[in-house]
Amino acid sequence: MQIAFETEELRDLCLKADVAEARVGAAHTASLFAALADIRAAATAIELFMGEFIEASENVPPMIRIAIGSYGKLLLVSNQVRHNGPNAEGVDWSQVKRVRIVEVVPHGA
Template sequence: MELSFDTLDIRDLCLNVQIAIEAVGQHDSFALLQRLADLAAAHDVAEYLDLFFEVSVSADDWELCIPLSSMALIVEQAHTKPPLDDSDQIDWSRVKRVKIVSLERIDD
């Protein structure tokens, strides 16, 4: 899949190991790098969802929440025209471009 980033700050956090370690710690930064590599390697979001059962889709079906350790990576589809199914929900099997929106702390 093709990855993009919502802001320069989130791009730097995701692509610069030192920035990630300083911002979220070594454990979450390692998990973040693994999840980004997994996303990039997947053909589409549906394939990614088949491999990683802990990923949740938001109630409105527009965001994915990918848990790391104490953080969660929030991801949206990044197509100019969102690929929708017959019920106007995202057709994740046709999503081949995603945007990393944020990294949020998981409340225990």
């Protein structure tokens, strides 16, 4: 799958080891990069069996939450289909080949 990033800061965190190590620590950087490799290796989002699929709610699009070891989680949305509010249809994850990382959340945040 193709991965896009919500911000330049997220892109740098996910693509540059030195930035990741400074933010999440060396031990968690390996888990972050492994999760990103799994996302890239998947043909569609439905193959992300290690993720938790979250349904849309008010002002929050459907997303996938993927654990980053013991550090926290990645939050992904479809980068193909824009969600237009709580009454819009859900995403058919079996058709999604492009995702966007919108946040990296540490546990307890």
